Amino acid sequence: MPLLEMRNIVKEFPGVKALDGVSFTLEAAEFHALVGENGAGKSTLMKVLSGVYPVGNYDGEILIEDNPQQFRGIRDSENAGVAIIFQELSLVKELTVGENIFLGQEPSKFGVIDWSELYHRASTLLRDLHLSIDPRVPVGSLGIGQQQLVEIAKALSKKAKILVLDEPTAALTESEVATLFDILRKLKTAGVGMIYISHKLDEVFEMSDRITVLRDGRTVATHAASDLTKEKVIQLMVGRDVGDIFPKVEHELGDIALEIRNLTAHSIDNPNKKVVDDVSFSVRKGEVLGIAGLMGAGRTELLMAIFGAWQGTYGREIFVDGKLVAINSPADAISNGVGFVTEDRKRFGLILEQTILDNMTLAGLRTISGKILTNRTKEMMAARTPMESLRIKANSPMTVAGTLSGGNQQKVVLGKWLLTGPKVLFLDEPTRGIDVGAKQEIYAEINKLAKQGLAIVLVSSELPEVLGLADRILVLHEGKLAAELTRKDATPEKVMAAATGNN
16 A cells, blocks of 8 residues: 555646646655656646645545545645645745744644744754754745755654655755755655655665656656666656767857956855955856856855845956946846846746746846837747747746746746847856756757857856866855866866865
């Protein structure tokens, strides 16, 4: 008898069948990976399981320990022993860590919240996660990686029999990933069944007992992990053989497009702390410049300070095409030909309630549509080009951005900046949370843009991505430039040695 059985699940949205008869089983004490391209139906299936899409909004059956379930909402799913950690965190930034962990299930005495017991329990959970933070601090003061672990502590507080993790390591450091996996192994020993959604196939194969592949809303295959290879999984995901993920492309470098001199930026919370310390560099037309480093090294802060978006104090000199320019705001950056695909697409890259068309034309609206009056026909014509070249899966440019999969949302953000006609394009974690097939499309677009003469600055936590795409690599360590390596000289060992301060 499986711990969980989902039978012939069908879920439709207007004009789209997101799930088309998907079946899935989970055993107790099993680690079961669920993989597929963005838009394959993984998150939709888990939203059915979690009660986000309640009974009556889908067809099919859900059984837990052979008992039929009809979830009218999230609370029903949680009461049945299901806990889910979505890719996008659901924490309330203004509340404390402890308040977030026990939100909606606060311990009480005589109808009043028992704060002492709440923080005691929170401390115990955090200690089990090896997370040394005060449960009384606001969760918004933590880094993204620590917030992810708090989200996991919140799920564990519900003593779930079934734990669903949707891209849980996307924002974690290597040490945090190791801590998480140790915790998951202990939960498995205790009999918890886990459904793991991830595009990181190394993690999938490290942890999984079985792997189920979805494609276009259908179940393609379920196999023991030991019977599969990464190449076979990728082939099942995309429905075709996948060649070299990083095609060997030689870029023809031109004149210096962007030069940064003596950039120093200070922490938002501590003005005496430097998050970027006297960094200078340049990038040429047609060049992909990779920026590597561990979490907290100052990579994102560097880009935001150049773009005029860093909220702390900073100073630097910026030259675009050899001319000294003043960039004090994102508007200044855009007018000087700098575009920025940000790490957090939902917070900084998109207006989720607006259409693809509105999002894509937003940054370059004046040049696309006119300085005084907008021209929707011109906007529609402009938006169709990146929609086609980036293979955005949507019925039309009028599709609401928030209804797209994560990978397609990322493509909309990239398309938005391409429509500004940039001279320099910053890409901060451009493939985070994107499947292998979509990654290849992004990589091909990066190489195409470089061939057209665009200067690209690429920040990525995935070392193979930096090594596979960059002509030259800058490595940051604690805000300082620790190394500069050519593609020929760069190796994983050299990059990691510099990133950890051991070069």
